[in-house]
Amino acid sequence: MLETVPLTLLAANMLFLLTAALVWAGLSQVLVIGQRTVLLLALANALLAASLGCNALRGIAWDGLSYWGANMMAISSFALLRQSIPTAIGAAPSWWPTLALLAVAGLLLAPMPPDSDWMPVINFSCLSLLMGFTSFETWRHLRRRLKLALALGLCSPLILVTALLLLRLALLLQGSGARIRDASVGNVAWLWAVLLMGLVLNATLAFMVLMRLILRIRRLTERDALTDALNRRAFGALLSREQAQLARGQGHALVMLDVDHFKRINDTLGHAAGDAALKHLVQQLQGCLREADRLGRLGGEEFGVLLPLSDQAGALLAAERMRATLQAHPLLWQGQPWPMTASFGVAVAQAPHDDADALMQRADAALYRAKEAGRNRVEAD
Structure with missing residues (x-):
């Protein structure tokens, strides 16, 4: 047995x-x-x-x-x-x-x-x-x-x-x-x-x-299929969570950016080149960010960067670093360099009642001023 x-x-x-x-x-x-x-x-x-x-x-x-x-x-x-x-x-x-x-x-x-x-x-x-x-x-x-x-x-x-x-x-x-x-x-x-x-x-x-x-x-x-940046929904949720931290004294800043003359890239080189340009932009910007920073694609050629624990001076420095990096690294398409620049708008969260939508509107208004002033520049709210 x-x-x-x-x-x-x-x-x-x-x-x-x-x-x-x-x-x-x-x-x-x-x-x-x-x-x-x-x-x-x-x-x-x-x-x-x-x-x-x-x-x-x-x-x-x-x-x-x-x-x-x-x-x-x-x-x-x-x-x-x-x-x-x-x-x-x-x-x-x-x-x-x-x-x-x-x-x-x-x-x-x-x-x-x-x-x-x-x-x-x-x-x-x-x-x-x-x-x-x-x-x-x-x-x-x-x-x-x-x-x-x-x-x-x-x-x-x-x-x-x-x-x-x-x-x-x-x-x-x-x-x-x-x-x-x-x-x-x-x-x-x-x-x-x-x-x-x-x-x-x-x-x-x-x-x-x-x-x-x-x-x-x-x-x-949570990710944009083309660029692997956060999509608009995920970025908005993250921004709302950061806004909730304002009451505890933890401020943050939002940078919004838009690729200059993006339609010209699509019309001249084709939509495949436009997709490559967006990927190139994300790759360049990621190298400028801290580990805690988050980059999201808000739609088309418009992106947002959330900078936790940042004041206006720090956010302006970060935006300028991103602008200069992108300008210094043109898109290479079919072996030829293609200049790429972007315009940036910066807004800093001010008070608990300043919700995510209001912050995005202020950053978007600063971005609009940057484009009106000649593009390839940084403007603050």
Whole structure:
């Protein structure tokens, strides 16, 4: 009876991993965002299921497959996890360290006899390293983008899996490791732990992929499709939130700008050149802004720049810097430079009753004066 327990757990593990592989593979056919991630996850689950199956066939199948092959499939599975988990949150880990570790593991395991005690030690050393690096990289990327509690919550399952692998490695180094088909209490506990790892990893990755999809959809609803600047709705909402901070003494300024003679660019060079000009403008202006500043496209060739914690002097300096930068960097279209300038209007939030619409009207009036005074200049409200 006891001998059937590890085989039942092995079968349960393999069934779960193969099901997860099929689900991830199916998602790759319907998802546009994160397709590479889910394909890597499908392959990782399939390889880990194959590794467990080859382990179960030791003494029955060819030793090269059930020992060296099983270990390399397990290491390859965790190598794919190391690549897929960071990509699930929008990071891009390098393949070279992973490939180097795979090559070293393959060379070390190849000459070992099947019954060598060092074979599982090398295997779990590689698995622990891969999972440890994955946990660290995921934490580093998430901590930059999310609050501490959420970043820690997403990383904790990866840290748990790393700890389980290190525990298994420690037992192997002490000579306490058992073969995967043994009915010992330790081995049965390990097979339960493997099932837990599979559940935890796949659930965590599913949440990460879902979170990335939600953030991507949110970004698409807030960004201008052509320039990637904030769209008018998102910029207006951000400006309204800043206006609410006036009562706390946190002032801000608004800069509105309009590309000079934009119709001439469209009429002379074509609409494709006009689109390129707007992208060029956003690229140049972004380099002039602070991290807290926000740039939005309000419509056509008109843009707005929100400058938190800025007074009129600071806003005028920022606007002049943007004007000079744009003038100094003409648009390159089909190898030819095309001069580009813009006119700027600056307004500073004055009081709590000065709402977002009133502030935009004052900045727009200053912009109109800049255009009337000859363009390519900065005017303040």
